[in-house]
Amino acid sequence: MMRKYSFGLMAVLCLGINPAFASKATNFQIKLASPTTVDRQTVLYTCQGNGDAAKELFSRLPQKRVAVQYINADAVSLAVLPIEGHTQVFSNVIAADGAKYAAAQYVWWNKGNDAFFSSKMDDKALVTCHAVSK
Template sequence: MIRKLTGAAMALAAITAIAPARAETGDSLSIPLSTSTDIQRQTVAYTCKAKKGASSAKLRAVLPEKIVKVSYINAGDISLAVLRIDGKTQIFTNVIAASGAKYAAAEYVWWSKGDDAMFSSEMDASAMLTCHEIKG
């Protein structure tokens, strides 16, 4: 589902999508935008599996246990992916990619293309998860 939000609604869009309890306590994120900027938000649910190996299993443990929900927020030149890492909201920003949409935050990379995504750590090249969108 893609929704258009006003510039004022962007202030809490990233946080309330993933962590409504924190937003209620007054914590928020605000990104100033011109009033003419169209904002689109889409939340997608994924199931993620670790490739063989202990490092991939360790990486899998930083994501939510069963379903990984990702909020994609696009506002003009700003493209973000918001997801929970180790129980905390992380805001990933879009970076250059050969294909698909690649996002980075801290040591982590979220790379989506079509119905699939990959989650990896820049700290361990052997750790990688494959994720698939849950339809319906």
């Protein structure tokens, strides 16, 4: 038996990330096997990009703090963060270490209190981030 968990609360998640674009959120559902517990955690990061390529990539993130919403439910693991003012939903992919997520050309990879933001369009660009207290 499958139970529908509404990720219509993605609109709510977006509110926690950036109210400016939360009203544009679209509801969607992911069918999960029941019973399934949905775990949500928001982590705030400060990030920096060194070098010209990294600085250009860094400009796509919010400049002060990046709020990342991690959603885990059974085999579904997502990271939701704002890229260029729009909500991007990253899906978990295989990683040798830490948790790695991908959306479009972007990769978000977190290991402990550190995270790394990169683009498959430019292998030289790497933004480093560190978790901070709320």
